[in-house]
Amino acid sequence: MKIVTSKTCWEYRHDAHPESPERVKLVYEYLSDKSFSFLEPKPCTETDLLTVHTKLMVDKVKTGNYADLDIPIIPRIYDYALLSAGGALLTANEAVRGNVSFCLTRPPGHHATRSHFGGFCYFNNIAIAVKSLLKEGKGKIAILDIDCHHGNGTQSIFQGKEDVLFVSLHQSPLYPGSGLESVKNCINLPLPAGTQEKDYLLKLEEALIKIKDFKPAIIAVSAGFDTYKADPLTDILLDTFTYTKIASMIKELNLPRFALLEGGYSADLPECVYRFLLGFE
Numbered sequence: 001m002k003i004v005t006s007k008t009c010w011e012y013r014h015d016a017h018p019e020s021p022e023r024v025k026l027v028y029e030y031l032s033d034k035s036f037s038f039l040e041p042k043p044c045t046e047t048d049l050l051t052v053h054t055k056l057m058v059d060k061v062k063t064g065n066y067a068d069l070d071i072p073i074i075p076r077i078y079d080y081a082l083l084s085a086g087g088a089l090l091t092a093n094e095a096v097r098g099n100v101s102f103c104l105t106r107p108p109g110h111h112a113t114r115s116h117f118g119g120f121c122y123f124n125n126i127a128i129a130v131k132s133l134l135k136e137g138k139g140k141i142a143i144l145d146i147d148c149h150h151g152n153g154t155q156s157i158f159q160g161k162e163d164v165l166f167v168s169l170h171q172s173p174l175y176p177g178s179g180l181e182s183v184k185n186c187i188n189l190p191l192p193a194g195t196q197e198k199d200y201l202l203k204l205e206e207a208l209i210k211i212k213d214f215k216p217a218i219i220a221v222s223a224g225f226d227t228y229k230a231d232p233l234t235d236i237l238l239d240t241f242t243y244t245k246i247a248s249m250i251k252e253l254n255l256p257r258f259a260l261l262e263g264g265y266s267a268d269l270p271e272c273v274y275r276f277l278l279g280f281e
């Protein structure tokens, strides 16, 4: 198991924003105590960004010339976002080399569309990683998004693409309000507030059957941990131990796999991630 992370991800903060540096820092410290091994990513290139995003959007983040309530203007955020996307690329490459891997970076990415950002996301890390694997001819790829929020950005980027299957389990109604039904290669499995482990895992089983039928070469996971029962932003009621079960079910597909951190805002994020990793390798 390789954990891709960088202390540089802890450097930026915006007031009391829930997407805080402590999220990644505390997970890093927790995993260090458990003797995981870490890899330092390099920033991705602008060319990598442009495989997914428009030049206009890339330039907006680069110059800081943007305004969005969810997206605070942060000095050097372009550099942090490049590093997070670079982490996704490294994590995907590790998976291809046979190492199950996890990307512990921020900012997250799954709400970023081709031309718009939102929901704490600047560039769509998983989309950049998947595009790179497709370009290298690694075969069809399934993206499983288990963040509590719908991965609207990832869906919009891959909608209608035959070599990608996007499957999302998410709470509904909840930000961003999309993902109510399945369209073509994008399977959406919305869950009501108050969903507990048993019903969640039944829905995951449904998701994994769709993925198995697609016969992907690789599985990429947008791993949000805001489905945890104590998460302050959401209302799905999973326990820390549920994440081991989720990861074990993904592992049963027996495919090269990697996961990227998306959301997760509770104080128990380190244990949620740790429990996930126990089942993932």
Ligand SMILES: [Zn+2]
Pocket (backbone or CB within 6 Å): 147, 148, 149, 224, 226, 262, 263, 264
């Ligand atoms: Zn989320």
